[in-house]
Amino acid sequence: MTKRLRIVHCFRSPVGGIFRHVRDLAEAQASAGHSVGIVCDSTTGGEYEERLFAGMASTLDLGVWRTPMQRHVGLGDTAAALRAFGIIRKLQPDILHGHGAKGGVYARLFGSLLRVSGSRVARLYSPHGGSLHYDETTTTGRVFFRIERLLERITDHILFVSEYERRTFRRKIGDPTVTNSLVYNGLRETEFQPVFHAGGAADFLYIGMMRDLKGPDLFIDALARAEQQLGRTTTAVMVGSGDDLPRYRAQVERLGLSARVCFLDPMPARKAFSLAHFIVVPSRAEAMPYIVLEALAAGMPMVATAVGGIPEIFGEGSPALTLPDSDELARKMAGALADPEAYRATMPGAASLRARFGADVMAGKIENIYYSALGYTQPETPDAANRAIGSRVS
Numbered sequence: 001m002t003k004r005l006r007i008v009h010c011f012r013s014p015v016g017g018i019f020r021h022v023r024d025l026a027e028a029q030a031s032a033g034h035s036v037g038i039v040c041d042s043t044t045g046g047e048y049e050e051r052l053f054a055g056m057a058s059t060l061d062l063g064v065w066r067t068p069m070q071r072h073v074g075l076g077d078t079a080a081a082l083r084a085f086g087i088i089r090k091l092q093p094d095i096l097h098g099h100g101a102k103g104g105v106y107a108r109l110f111g112s113l114l115r116v117s118g119s120r121v122a123r124l125y126s127p128h129g130g131s132l133h134y135d136e137t138t139t140t141g142r143v144f145f146r147i148e149r150l151l152e153r154i155t156d157h158i159l160f161v162s163e164y165e166r167r168t169f170r171r172k173i174g175d176p177t178v179t180n181s182l183v184y185n186g187l188r189e190t191e192f193q194p195v196f197h198a199g200g201a202a203d204f205l206y207i208g209m210m211r212d213l214k215g216p217d218l219f220i221d222a223l224a225r226a227e228q229q230l231g232r233t234t235t236a237v238m239v240g241s242g243d244d245l246p247r248y249r250a251q252v253e254r255l256g257l258s259a260r261v262c263f264l265d266p267m268p269a270r271k272a273f274s275l276a277h278f279i280v281v282p283s284r285a286e287a288m289p290y291i292v293l294e295a296l297a298a299g300m301p302m303v304a305t306a307v308g309g310i311p312e313i314f315g316e317g318s319p320a321l322t323l324p325d326s327d328e329l330a331r332k333m334a335g336a337l338a339d340p341e342a343y344r345a346t347m348p349g350a351a352s353l354r355a356r357f358g359a360d361v362m363a364g365k366i367e368n369i370y371y372s373a374l375g376y377t378q379p380e381t382p383d384a385a386n387r388a389i390g391s392r393v394s
Helices: 016-031 047-059 077-091 100-116 139-154 163-172 216-230 245-254 269-273 290-297 310-314 326-338 340-344 350-356 359-374 383-387
Strands: 006-010 035-040 063-066 095-099 122-126 157-160 180-182 202-207 236-239 261-264 276-281 302-305
Touching: 006 016, 006 077, 006 100, 016 035, 016 047, 016 095, 016 290, 016 359, 035 077, 047 063, 077 100, 095 100, 095 359, 100 122, 100 139, 122 359, 157 163, 157 359, 163 180, 163 310, 202 216, 202 269, 216 236, 216 245, 216 326, 245 261, 269 276, 269 290, 276 290, 276 326, 276 340, 290 302, 290 310, 290 350, 302 310, 302 326, 326 340
Parallel strands: 006 035, 006 095, 035 063, 095 122, 122 157, 157 180, 202 236, 202 276, 236 261, 276 302
Antiparallel strands: none
16 A cells, blocks of 8 residues: 655745646645645735634644744744754654745755654655756855755755756756756646636736836836737736835836726636736746646736747747846837737647646656655655546636
């Protein structure tokens, strides 16, 4: 009989792609009969994320534990780490899976401390970009990459979400010295249902974290320049939250776009998709963004920057891809509005997306990796793949 595992996912901020990835995994693993818990920061996220946590609570045997976690190293880090370690020790995990830079550090350090006390725990790490976004030519980047190399000594497996992410690890840190795998993010079958637009839908949608790394400033500048190229006004909806939101509101006002750009709080992705005809993903850096997969599965035509793993979704040379530059984005946006049907025809088809980015494939591969990291015989048919995929709130 397949051993049921005690799985704890540790990460810092419960927003964006990492949170979506963890939610999908946790739901799949709980449906497969495993005991699953989450440990993350209590100071980030808002009402939308609280509702998501509430919806998950009844399915997670090990619960949702939130405690303050600093983004950067600081004086409060030691106290925060001790609190998180105390929680994880009580949960007695077989699998401690760290996501992102902070979660990766915690999972590997705490897993090693548990091993010293006699626990059999596997320490897994998914970068999700994280520290890999740093520039290797800077002092900060070199320090972080040295830490990453040292942490490999206490890592049992690294999971990459895109080939780009694995190449970046090799370029900035070196060839991984531990076993590693590429497992793409996955979509549920329900996410391939088309989205119908609401009456009075805007031209363009930005949805994501309000921080420069994700490019909302580029989107706003590109919107103004697309209007100049088209010789008419355009409309947009921007959905998300973050510390930099006031700055983007001021940018919209400065460019005279206030009457045509609407800011909305975070909401389910598919609800946001219904608010506009095109989605724009103007990121400066990414690993394998869920929002791109979700939007394409829902039939949303898209303009996206060719960064991170995004070209792995579209294919190299796709006419939908451009540079993270406001002028280049504006040209693509204007072209999409000028001939919407022709532009829509350039998007990847649903069949190819299903074959490569299925949630059942993702869950099954990761479950097998867990068993392998613990030294157990892998199940012939991964329960996570067969029983995990149900309806969910995006």
